[in-house]
Amino acid sequence: MATEAGANSQRHRGGRPTLPKARRRSKSVTVRFSKIDYETLRVRCRRANRRLSEYIRESALQSEVVMPHTTENASLYRELAGMANNLNQLARLSHQTSLYHTSRRVDEALEKVLAIINEYRQEKEGNG
Incomplete structure (x- = not known):
């Protein structure tokens, strides 16, 4: 009989296998909605x-x-928005006159926009 009792304790009793201590959910967090x-x-x-x-x-x-915007990023966004506004005004002007007269201004605005985008990318890579 002693051998049968030992054999029963070694048998799988069913149910879910126990998880290692590191994987057990033992901590709770209260959140209100x-x-x-x-x-x-x-x-x-x-x-x-x-x-x-x-x-x-x-x-x-x-x-x-998503990390909140820093004050430096906010100033870059404002500057970029201002340049986008200038670019829009130049596009309107080019429709009213000819593109030849406004191409120099458009090129300058485009260079500034690209510089800001590159600066933002470098900053993001440095923080990321």
Whole structure:
């Protein structure tokens, strides 16, 4: 009989296998949502065919947080928007007169825009 009891304890008893300690979900985070946001989450998790906790966990772990704009970037955006406005005005002028008269101004504006774009890319690569 002792051998049967030992054999039973070694047999797989069924159920889900235990996870290693590092993979066990032992920490919880409390998050509050408005009623509208909560209903939006419920609709999205139903569409994804996931439980609400699974959907929130996957969304939090698989998404990338976009960093806020720095003051330096904001000034670049303003400058770029101003140049875009100037370029628009030059395009209107070229339609009213001829492109030959405004081509020099367009080339100057384009060079400035490209310089700002390159500066932004270099800054992004340096921070990324």
